[in-house]
Amino acid sequence: MNARRRELFGLVLAGLIASVALATVTLARDAEISPDVVTWGALFLGLYVVAHVVIRRTAPNADGALLPLTAVLTAFGVTTIYRLDPGDGGRQAVWIAAGVAALAGTLLWFRHDYRVLESYRYLFGVGAVALLLLPSLPGLGETVNGARLWVDLGVIQFQPGELAKICLILFLAGYLREKRESLARGQLKDVGPLLAIWGAAMLVIVVTNDLGSALLNFGIFLAMLYVATGRALFVAAGLTLFLGGAAVLYNAIGHVQDRVTIWLQPWTDEPVYCSLTGELALRQDCASYQLVKSLYSIANGGFGGTGLGQGTFTSVDGSQLIPYLRTDFIFSAIAQELGLVGAAAVLLVFMLFVVRGMRVALQADDGFSKLLAAGLTFGFALQTFIIVGGVLRVVPLTGITLPFVSYGGTSIVANFVLLALLLLVSNRANEPR
Amino acid sequence: MTSLALETDETLLIGKIAFLVLLYLFILYVVRSATKGMAQAPQESIVLGAAEANALRAQHGLAPARLLVLASTELGRGRTIEVAAPTVVGRDAASGIRLEHDEFVSARHARIEPRPEGAMVDDLGSTNGTFVNGTKLERAQLAKVGDVIRIGATELQVQA
Numbered sequence: 271m272n273a274r275r276r277e278l279f280g281l282v283l284a285g286l287i288a289s290v291a292l293a294t295v296t297l298a299r300d301a302e303i304s305p306d307v308v309t310w311g312a313l314f315l316g317l318y319v320v321a322h323v324v325i326r327r328t329a330p331n332a333d334g335a336l337l338p339l340t341a342v343l344t345a346f347g348v349t350t351i352y353r354l355d356p357g358d359g360g361r362q363a364v365w366i367a368a369g370v371a372a373l374a375g376t377l378l379w380f381r382h383d384y385r386v387l388e389s390y391r392y393l394f395g396v397g398a399v400a401l402l403l404l405p406s407l408p409g410l411g412e413t414v415n416g417a418r419l420w421v422d423l424g425v426i427q428f429q430p431g432e433l434a435k436i437c438l439i440l441f442l443a444g445y446l447r448e449k450r451e452s453l454a455r456g457q458l459k460d461v462g463p464l465l466a467i468w469g470a471a472m473l474v475i476v477v478t479n480d481l482g483s484a485l486l487n488f489g490i491f492l493a494m495l496y497v498a499t500g501r502a503l504f505v506a507a508g509l510t511l512f513l514g515g516a517a518v519l520y521n522a523i524g525h526v527q528d529r530v531t532i533w534l535q536p537w538t539d540e541p542v543y544c545s546l547t548g549e550l551a552l553r554q555d556c557a558s559y560q561l562v563k564s565l566y567s568i569a570n571g572g573f574g575g576t577g578l579g580q581g582t583f584t585s586v587d588g589s590q591l592i593p594y595l596r597t598d599f600i601f602s603a604i605a606q607e608l609g610l611v612g613a614a615a616v617l618l619v620f621m622l623f624v625v626r627g628m629r630v631a632l633q634a635d636d637g638f639s640k641l642l643a644a645g646l647t648f649g650f651a652l653q654t655f656i657i658v659g660g661v662l663r664v665v666p667l668t669g670i671t672l673p674f675v676s677y678g679g680t681s682i683v684a685n686f687v688l689l690a691l692l693l694l695v696s697n698r699a700n701e702p703r
Numbered sequence: 704m705t706s707l708a709l710e711t712d713e714t715l716l717i718g719k720i721a722f723l724v725l726l727y728l729f730i731l732y733v734v735r736s737a738t739k740g741m742a743q744a745p746q747e748s749i750v751l752g753a754a755e756a757n758a759l760r761a762q763h764g765l766a767p768a769r770l771l772v773l774a775s776t777e778l779g780r781g782r783t784i785e786v787a788a789p790t791v792v793g794r795d796a797a798s799g800i801r802l803e804h805d806e807f808v809s810a811r812h813a814r815i816e817p818r819p820e821g822a823m824v825d826d827l828g829s830t831n832g833t834f835v836n837g838t839k840l841e842r843a844q845l846a847k848v849g850d851v852i853r854i855g856a857t858e859l860q861v862q863a
Contacts, residue, residue: 276736279732280729280732280733280736283725283728283729283732284729286725287722287725287726287729290718290721290722290725291722293718294715294718294719294722297711297714297715297718298715301711334736335733335736338729338733339733342726342729574719575719577715577716577718577719578718578719578722579715580715608719608722608723611723612723612726615723615726615727615730618730619730622730622733622734
């Protein structure tokens with residue numbers, strides 16, 4: 271029960287962090303601390319205490335740091351979103367509650383043995399591909415910002431990519447567990463699935479224009495393949511194939527070219543053709559507008575940041591400076607208001623989550639659990655890298671959410687399911703035998 | 704009015720610093736608790752569970768570890784014991800290497816597993832401890848060729 275006590279204490283700290291953040295935000299806005307802060311802080315803590323109680327019941331031996339780390343990440347997200355738009359902040363809070371419900375549901379459902387999931391591996395494989403291709407179906411998909419990522423079912427809209435990631439990891443954990451040995455011996459016939467998945471990753475890029483999710487899913491595949499076989503050669507071959515394919519696509523697809531150009535040369539001295547308006551304009555006023563404004567935002571934060579609630583996100587006339595600030599670019603909002611110190615802290619929290627996740631993989635006792643935990647953790651890490659790296663101009667920017675922080679229901683719920691699976695693996699690994 | 708604004712500014716600064724201090728305290732707290740319990744279950748493979756690793760080892764014919772009995776109340780000095788799979792040493796009847804009459808040996812005292820370089824020795828929470836070359840084990844340790852494992856009154860030397 272030691273882990274559970276540490277978890278509860280960590281949650282109290284997280285609740286305190288969330289309350290101080292919210293208090294500062296309301297103080298900066300209204301010049302007084304809103305009394306509602308106490309209510310919201312208590313609700314936030316109460317929500318996570320519910321999760322804590324469910325874990326005590328269903329996974330008493332699970333790692334005690336993962337839930338507090340998640341709580342701090344969601345606290346960052348919800349306060350930053352609230353600061354940008356109080357209405358969205360409220361909706362994000364509802365999504366976090368839905369996420370905790372999904373966590374509790376997953377834990378209760380699989381409390382006896384989550385390893386039954388292994389027998390449905392092919393179902394998850396088919397499901398992952400179907401989910402990835404769903405947005406490109408006519409009548410269902412919606413194009414946002416040049417990529418088809420959304421599914422509109424009339425009543426609800428959701429981003430299937432987030433769920434596809436978890437399905438893919440479940441499939442790979444089961445599949446690689448089964449084929450590990452023959453793959454490790456390097457038999458030629460087993461390269462087939464490798465090529466099939468490479469083809470699928472390329473297909474996803476072509477059909478959906480979604481570079482981020484193709485990179486993420488292919489990265490997860492290579493990492494799990496490496497974990498399963500211990501052969502760096504597979505990773506090298508996979509990367510070569512991916513880069514080769516990407517190079518061909520680069521020449522064939524304008525969207526991919528745009529992304530690379532924006533990344534390498536966001537500023538121009540002379541007007542260039544702007545595909546958005548069809549006229550000549552400086553690139554920083556056109557294609558790379560969003561990225562450049564985000565870089566200015568981060569630079570404005572400096573070392574210590576402007577302070578919560580005091581950053582500049584709107585121009586003089588009140589219009590939003592950075593499009594997609596609440597989702598893809600939330601890291602640049604955090605970096606402005608908390609500065610290098612705060613942005614580093616956010617990355618540290620992500621890093622600790624990854625450390626704990628990999629530790630779960632090390633402790634697990636069977637191949638499926640190890641691959642599952644390693645895959646989920648690596649996916650979480652790579653997704654964070656892709657979006658933070660994109661916002662900081664380390665890699666080409668592709669729209670993808672920052673786990674637990676970005677605004678968005680599907681992302682929050684999917685990541686809570688990911689957390690539940692990690693907790694289940696961890697619980698089983700630590701069960702006294 | 705100016706004094707009020709100044710007050711707000713100062714409170715905001717305090718709020719910011721308090722937030723960052725709390726945040727780093729939280730990080731420190733998680734890091735500190737992360738190092739606890741890290742010693743359990745040292746494993747050589749991230750993919751294979753302990754049981755699977757052993758099955759594979761047996762399947763690929765890893766040479767068993769050979770242990771020469773240097774001293775023992777009941778094993779017979781000069782005898783060589785072969786350990787092909789993970790083996791529990793203890794007073795228990797179910798032990799692979801049974802030391803029934805040594806009262807300094809616990810029921811399930813230690814586990815010895817064959818390794819290419821020698822034998823992996825792990826104490827299973829014994830009362831009197833397991834020693835490799837006279838040093839009490841805090842965690843599983845690899846005993847190389849020539850090293851001496853002591854369990855109760857029994858001393859075993861790892862052979863090539």
